[in-house]
Amino acid sequence: MKKLLMATAATALLAGAAQASEVKIGIILGFTGPLESITPHMGAGAEMAMKEVTDSGMLLDGMTVTPVRADSTCIDAAAAVVAAERLVTADGVKGIMGADCSGVTGAILQNVAVPNGMVMISPSATSPGLSHANNEDNGLFFRTAPSDARQGVVMTEILLEEGITEVAVSYVNNDYGKGLADSFQAAFEAAGGKVTINAAHEDQKADYSAEVGALAAAGGQRLVVAGYVDGGGSGIVRAALDTGAFDSFHFPDGMVGAKLEENFGTEIDGSTGQFPGTDSPGAASFQDLVGDSFDATSAFAPESYDAAALIMLAMQAAGSVEPGDYAAKVMDVANAPGEQIFPGELAKALEILKNGGDIDYVGATAVELIGPGESAGNYRQITFEGGKITTVKFR
Amino acid sequence: MDLLNAVIALANFVIIPAIAYGSQLALGALGVTLIYGILRFSNFAHGDTMAFGAMITILITWWLQAAGVTLGPLPTALLALPFGILGCIALLVITDRAVYRFYRVQKAKPVILVIVSMGVMFIMNGIVRFVIGPDDQRFADGERFIISAGTFREMTGLAEPLAIRTSQGITLVTAIIVVVVLFWFLNRTRTGKSMRAYSDNEDLALLSGINPERVVLYTWMIVAALATIAGVLYGLDKSFKPFTYFQLLLPIFAAAIVGGLGNPVGAIAGGFVIAFSEVTITYAWKKVLTYALPESMAPEGLVQLLSTDYKFAVSFVILLIVLLFKPTGLFKGKAV
Secondary structure (H helix, E strand, O other), rough: HHHHHHHHHHHHHHHHHHHHHHHEEEEEEOOOOOOOOHHHHHHHHHHHHHHHHHHOOOOOOEEEEEEEEOOOOOOOOOHHHHHHHHHHHHOOOOOEEEEEOHHHHHHHHHHHHHHHOOOOOOOOOHHHHHHOOOOOOOOOOEEEOOOOHHHHHHHHHHHHOOOOOEEEEEEEEHHHHHHHHHHHHHHHHHHOOOEEEEEEOOOOOOOHHHHHHHHHHHHOOOOEEEOOOOOHHHHHHHHHHOOOOOOOOEOOOOOOOOOHHHHHHHHHHHEEEEEOOOOHHHHHHHHHOOOOOOOOOOOOOOHHHHHHHHHHHHHHHHHOOOHHHHHHHHHHHHOOOOOOOOOOHHHHHHHHHOOOOOOOEEOOOOOEEEOOOOOEEEEEEEEEEEEEEEEEEEE | HHHHHHHHHHHHHHHHHHHHHHHHHHHHHHHHHHHHHHHHHOOOHHHHHHHHHHHHHHHHHHHHOOOOOOOOOOHHHHHHHHHHHHHHHHHHHHHHHHHHHHHOOOOOOHHHHHHHHHHHHHHHHHHHHHOOOOOOOOOOOOEEEEEHHHHHHHHHOOOOOOOOOHHHHHHHHHHHHHHHHHHHHHHOHHHHHHHHHHHHHHHHHHHHOOHHHHHHHHHHHHHHHHHHHHHHHHHHHEEEEEHHHHOOOOHHHHHHHHHHOOOOHHHHHHHHHHHHHHHHHOEEEHHHHHHHHHHHHHHOOOOOOHHHHHHHHHHHHHHHHHHOOOOOOOOOOOOO
C-alpha cells in the first residue's frame, strides 16, 4: 500500500513537472465541411512540426508541444468562433495554427484572437481582405499562404510580359473568384492594362453561351478565367472555343490541373497561367520527411507545417511562450538575415536561436513574410505547348 | 463588309444559340401543354421526366459506345434515342397506373393533381440521381461542328467567326421532324382526333364512344417521346446534369403559358419567344453596334440590358406580363 501511494505520488509529481513544461498549440481547421478532404493532411502537417520540436527537446529547455485540434467548419463563423474560444479559454493554448477558409479566419481573428491577444498563423486563407495594412489585428495575424492580391500582381506581370494589354475577365461568383478578379483588375489597370469586362459566371451550369456572348462583345486579346477547372471555368473555356470568341486564355490557380489538359488538349495552346508552387529544395525535403504518413502534396499541407513551425520558432526566439512576447518575433524568424532553415531542421534552428543567432526560416514553401505578415507567395508560371502544361519559370 | 460582320456576330452569339435553345424549350413545352390540354393539370414532373428519358438514352449510348457501335459523324445518342423513349414510356405509364389513375377515378380537382405531380417530380428526381448520380455526364460523340469558327474564318475571310455545332443542327432538324409528325398525328389520325375531342369536351367525347383510358395512354406515350427527345437534345447541346433539368421547368412552363396552355402551336411559339428574349436581353450589343453604326456613334460601354446572371428572371418577367395582360396566352389557350 505504501509502495502504491509512493508510486502515485511520484507519478503525480512527474505529471506535474511535465505539465509545467508543456505548451499547447491549437490547430483549428475545417475538419468538417467543404475542405474536409484536405484538412486531415493540413492538421497532420502541423502536428508533424510539433512532434519534431518536442522530440528535439530544444524548445525553451525541453518543453513539449501538444497539439489541440478544433473544427472551424470552414463556413460557419459562429461555430468557428465558439471552437476557437474553447481553445483559448478551456485548453489554454498559446498560439493558433489556423484557420483555413478566409471567412471563418476573419471571424476568429476579430472575436477571439484580437480580444485575447492570441497569435494566429493561417496556412490557407488567401482573401485580400485579411491583409491588415493598418494594424487592425494588433500584429497578431500572419499567414503562410499568399494573399490573392499578390496573385493579381503576378498575373499582371505575366500577361504584360507576353505583350497582352487588353483582357476580358470571367470569374466564378463567390469570394474566391470575386476577390481574385478584383485584385487582378486593380493591378492590371494600375500597370496600364485594360480590362474590357469583369463579369461573373455561376458555377456548375449547363450552358455558358450567354456569358461568353457578353465576353466576346467586350473583346480582348485573352480571356482570364478565374474559376474552377472541375466546374464552370471549363464550361466558359469550352463555349469560348466553340464560338470562336477567344482562342487563348489565362488560368489562375483554380483552373490549373490535369483536368485542363484532358478537357482541351492542344485547343488551348499558347494559353498561360500560374499557381502556387516553388522550386525551393524545401518542398522536396518536406516530402521526404513526410514519407507515407500522410499526403505531402495535398494542398496547403506544407503551408500548415510552416505555420506551426513559425509559432514555435518565434517562441524560442522570444524566450517565452506568451503570445504577447513572441508575436513580434514571427517576422524575424521567417525572414533574412540568418541561417536558412528547411523542413526537418527545426532542432538546428532552435539551437541557433538558443545561442542568440539569427535564422531565416525557408521551410517547405519558401516562406518570406511581407507587408502585414503574409507570405510573399511563390508561383509557378505555366504555358500550354502541344496540349501539355509546361513550366516556364517560378516567380 | 462591316454590316456583314455585324450580322455574323449576331448569328454566332444570338440567333443560332437561341434557335437551338428555343427548339429544346418548344419540345418541352409541347409535352407540358399536351398534358394540360388532355389530362387537365400542370405536370411539374416534366423536367425530371426529361432527365429520366435522357438518362436511359445516355446509359444505352455508353453501352453502344463500349460495344463499338457509332453513327460516324452523328452522335451515337440518336441511335439510343428510341430505347430512351421506350424506357420513358414505361416509367410514365407505370406512374399513371400507380398514381394518377387513382386521382382520375376520384375526379380529383386539377390543383390536387398538380401537387401529386410535385410528389412524382421528387421521386423521379431521386431515381435519376440514384442511378446516374448528380454530376455532369458527357455522352456526345461524333463530329462536333458543322462549321467551326476557324474554318468559317478561312472560308470567308471575315473578321467575325461563325460556328454551328452538330448538336445545334441536329436539334433544329429533329425538332422540325417531331413537330410535323405530331401535328400530322393530331390532325389526321383517328387517335389524334379522338385526343383533341377529349381535350375540347370530355363529356361529349365520352358520349361518342371514345375510350378515355386509351386517350390517356396515348397522351403519356407521346409526352414520353417528346420529353425524351427534348432532354437528349438539351444534353447533347449543353450537358446532362439532373439539376439543370429541374431548373428547365421554369422556362418550359413560361413557354407553354406564353403560347397559351393546351395549344400546341402556342407551345412552339412560346419556346422561341422565351429563348430569344433570354438571349437578346442579356446579350452585350457592343460588338454588333460597333460594326453596324458609323464610327462616331460606336458605343463605349457594353450596351447590355441585364447581366447574364438574370437570365432566368427574364422568363419570370415575361410570364408575369403575359399572365397580367393576356392570361390565355398569345394563341388563345385555356385560362390558367
